[in-house]
Amino acid sequence: MNNTVFRNIIRFVVLVALQGLFLKRVSDGWVSGSLYINIFLYPLFIMLLPLQTPRTGVLLLSFLMGISVDLFYDSLGVHAAALTAMGFARGLFLSLYEPREGYKLNANPTPGDLGMNWFLKYSASMLGLHLLVYFSVDAFSPIYVLGILTRTFFTFISTMVAILIFVFIFNPRR
Amino acid sequence: MRGLMQLFAAYGNFLLFGLLELIALILVVNFNERQGLIWDNSWGMATAGLDQSADWLGEQWALRDELIRLQGENIRLMEQLDNARYSNAVRQDTFLRDSTEQLFSYIPANVISNSTISTTNFLRLDKGSNQGVMPNMGVISTDGIVGVVRAVTPHYSQVMSLLHRQTRIKAAIASSRYFGTLTWDGKSSRYMQLEAIPKHAILEAGDTVVTSGFSQLFPEGLRVGVVEQYDLSGGGNFYNIQVKLRNDLNTVRYVYIIKNEMWKEHKELEEAVNE
Numbered sequence: 507m508n509n510t511v512f513r514n515i516i517r518f519v520v521l522v523a524l525q526g527l528f529l530k531r532v533s534d535g536w537v538s539g540s541l542y543i544n545i546f547l548y549p550l551f552i553m554l555l556p557l558q559t560p561r562t563g564v565l566l567l568s569f570l571m572g573i574s575v576d577l578f579y580d581s582l583g584v585h586a587a588a589l590t591a592m593g594f595a596r597g598l599f600l601s602l603y604e605p606r607e608g609y610k611l612n613a614n615p616t617p618g619d620l621g622m623n624w625f626l627k628y629s630a631s632m633l634g635l636h637l638l639v640y641f642s643v644d645a646f647s648p649i650y651v652l653g654i655l656t657r658t659f660f661t662f663i664s665t666m667v668a669i670l671i672f673v674f675i676f677n678p679r680r
Numbered sequence: 681m682r683g684l685m686q687l688f689a690a691y692g693n694f695l696l697f698g699l700l701e702l703i704a705l706i707l708v709v710n711f712n713e714r715q716g717l718i719w720d721n722s723w724g725m726a727t728a729g730l731d732q733s734a735d736w737l738g739e740q741w742a743l744r745d746e747l748i749r750l751q752g753e754n755i756r757l758m759e760q761l762d763n764a765r766y767s768n769a770v771r772q773d774t775f776l777r778d779s780t781e782q783l784f785s786y787i788p789a790n791v792i793s794n795s796t797i798s799t800t801n802f803l804r805l806d807k808g809s810n811q812g813v814m815p816n817m818g819v820i821s822t823d824g825i826v827g828v829v830r831a832v833t834p835h836y837s838q839v840m841s842l843l844h845r846q847t848r849i850k851a852a853i854a855s856s857r858y859f860g861t862l863t864w865d866g867k868s869s870r871y872m873q874l875e876a877i878p879k880h881a882i883l884e885a886g887d888t889v890v891t892s893g894f895s896q897l898f899p900e901g902l903r904v905g906v907v908e909q910y911d912l913s914g915g916g917n918f919y920n921i922q923v924k925l926r927n928d929l930n931t932v933r934y935v936y937i938i939k940n941e942m943w944k945e946h947k948e949l950e951e952a953v954n955e
Contacts (some may be wrong), residue, residue, distance in 0.1 A: 562692065565693060565700060566696075566700075569700045569703075572704065581711075582711035583704040583706070583707030583711065584712065584715075586704040586707065590700045591697075593697075594693070597693075643704075643708060643715075
């Protein structure tokens with residue numbers, strides 16, 4: 507149990523640092539302004555929280571994670587709004603994609619525990635929602651709907667690739 | 681308190697979600713320049729629209745009061761006109777003395793239903809016997825005459841419109857004083873027919889038609905319309921005259937009911953003759 511909490515704290519710190527110190531610069535055009543790729547890896551923290559985490563905890567952690575990333579991005583509230591929406595939707599997606607025999611008692615929402623197919627469905631839905639809310643709040647007006655949709659689409663592709671790489675490298679089990 | 685606890689138990693996460701989103705959006709608006717500008721702009725537009733609606737509503741209420749006030753003012757002025765007063769003078773004295781009595785007084789009313797498409801049209805007004813309305817009172821609007829009260833209830837009255845097959849209004853040519861009867865042929869809601877003007881009368885298109893004052897319904901000299909065209913076809917001794925009405929009965933909203941203060945004496949006279 508303690509081990510799980512510890513792992514998640516580490517994951518929190520690593521993902522915030524990775525997002526705030528490295529991926530932000532990539533999206534700003536790091537390599538002498540030639541590389542502009544938006545990658546939002548930090549939602550992975552909420553996706554990988556153990557299934558037993560109470561929903562209230564998920565919500566509070568989402569908000570905390572969002573605010574932490576916002577501090578690096580200097581966009582207070584935007585990431586927090588998007589990630590809190592995703593944290594709230596996590597319970598809905600989990601019950602939507604519940605296997606026929608139900609979740610095992612100590613299972614984690616990882617490809618190792620529930621299979622690659624399941625994880626792809628789960629992470630794609632969560633990420634799609636997160637990016638849609640993020641770019642909506644970022645644009646803050648319905649007149650930019652076309653921009654919101656194209657950004658969501660391209661960021662979705664790059665981030666899904668990044669998430670899969672991350673999951674393959676670290677292969678988290680808990 | 682217990683209900684509140686149960687509410688939190690059932691919807692706690694949703695409420696927490698709403699609260700966190702609210703905090704996040706407040707942060708977005710307050711600490712991000714671009715979103716803050718968009719927010720200020722939209723909020724300004726929304727409240728400006730709301731302000732305008734509120735102003736408009738207030739004006740409507742004020743206008744209602746103003747309308748009632750103006751109706752009262754109109755009545756006060758109309759009742760002072762010569763044609764609304766009965767003169768006691770029998771000879772011209774060397775000095776003028778106020779020797780008139782009120783002959784006509786007015787009751788303001790609103791039209792609550794109206795029709796102009798049948799050949800027997802009626803209007804309904806929102807004043808009735810409670811306000812002193814009685815059958816056989818004339819009804820006018822600011823622009824012309826409207827009809828005659830036929831029936832009353834305590835709160836409402838039914839008015840036979842000018843646009844009715846049985847309408848007989850005593851009217852005269854204003855310049856020559858020849859008098860006749862206004863009727864309606866059931867065709868156009870803007871035209872009536874003036875009958876019984878003898879053929880030796882000199883007419884011209886554009887002559888004004890007024891009430892003659894020979895019925896006790898309308899004061900003398902209220903303008904009804906103008907002569908549009910006339911002819912002597914049919915070989916009779918009277919003109920066929922088309923009168924274009926001054927007021928459009930399709931749009932009439934506010935009217936005045938005319939009360940003849942000496943109606944009773946006229947009735948007594950008629951009864952005395954009939955006996």
